[in-house]
Amino acid sequence: MVDEQRVRHSEAEEAAVVDSDLERATREAANSLLQAERVRNCVLDALDGQPFKLRPSRILDLNRVAIDGLDAYAGNFRPAGIKIGESKHIPPEGHLVPEFVEELCDYVNENWEKRTAIHLASFVMWRLNWIHPFTDGNGRTSRATSYLVLCVKLGMLLPGSQSIPEQIVANRRPYYNALEGADRRHEALGSFPENIVEKMEELMSGMLAEQLRNTHQHANGAR
Numbered sequence: 001m002v003d004e005q006r007v008r009h010s011e012a013e014e015a016a017v018v019d020s021d022l023e024r025a026t027r028e029a030a031n032s033l034l035q036a037e038r039v040r041n042c043v044l045d046a047l048d049g050q051p052f053k054l055r056p057s058r059i060l061d062l063n064r065v066a067i068d069g070l071d072a073y074a075g076n077f078r079p080a081g082i083k084i085g086e087s088k089h090i091p092p093e094g095h096l097v098p099e100f101v102e103e104l105c106d107y108v109n110e111n112w113e114k115r116t117a118i119h120l121a122s123f124v125m126w127r128l129n130w131i132h133p134f135t136d137g138n139g140r141t142s143r144a145t146s147y148l149v150l151c152v153k154l155g156m157l158l159p160g161s162q163s164i165p166e167q168i169v170a171n172r173r174p175y176y177n178a179l180e181g182a183d184r185r186h187e188a189l190g191s192f193p194e195n196i197v198e199k200m201e202e203l204m205s206g207m208l209a210e211q212l213r214n215t216h217q218h219a220n221g222a223r
């Protein structure tokens with residue numbers, strides 16, 4: 001006899017993901033535009049007076065937009081361990097991810113008035129990559145979240161054709177070096193000293209200047 005109490009199993013749907021390289025490339029390009037638009041809308045909401053707090057749900061959403069249709073875990077924290085190719089850093093175990101992401105959000109929210117826009121954006125860039133909360137799209141999600149924090153803290157949608165995330169993608173080595181510099185400092189001290197992301201701050205400051213310089217040149221007639 002069938003026990004009625006035992007037949008009510010959940011049947012979860014599986015997330016659909018594309019399988020050809022061409023579809024993947026097309027989807028990645030479309031997602032990247034959607035993610036940039038998502039960041040812009042979040043900045044505009046904050047400028048419109050909606051109080052800004054960095055929350056895990058915002059970070060999850062930026063990951064979902066980046067890898068939707070490309071990875072079954074889009075918008076979810078990874079369930080297990082992960083490695084980063086060619087990096088010495090081993091991200092924390094999967095079960096620790098939610099706690100580390102909450103700690104990152106707390107750091108940003110608690111230091112919002114005390115620290116500069118460059119510091120907060122640099123901290124997010126490093127720490128989110130350090131946590132590596134997702135099965136894929138960690139770089140894209142970290143860059144988008146960092147840029148969101150930078151713009152909201154500055155209180156403006158930054159002008160310029162070559163945004164900081166675009167500059168990083170065009171030349172990744174200094175970005176990897178800055179991530180590794182903070183990894184080493186953190187490993188040695190096990191905490192967040194004031195200058196933990198010094199290298200990333202220098203890099204980001206230079207990239208912000210470049211982004212604004214492009215606007216200045218454009219204003220002077222350069223194409």
Ligand SMILES: Nc1ncnc2c1ncn2[C@@H]1O[C@H](COP(=O)(O)OP(=O)(O)OP(=O)(O)O)[C@@H](O)[C@H]1O
Pocket residue numbers: 084087088089129130134135136137138139140141142176179180183
């Ligand atoms: N030493 C390091 N510590 C922390 N994060 C690192 C380190 N080296 C590289 N990374 C990050 O890991 C990312 C790769 O992770 P993943 O493949 O999930 O991201 P992605 O968004 O798919 O990649 P991409 O940045 O190429 O778009 C790199 O882009 C970089 O942001």
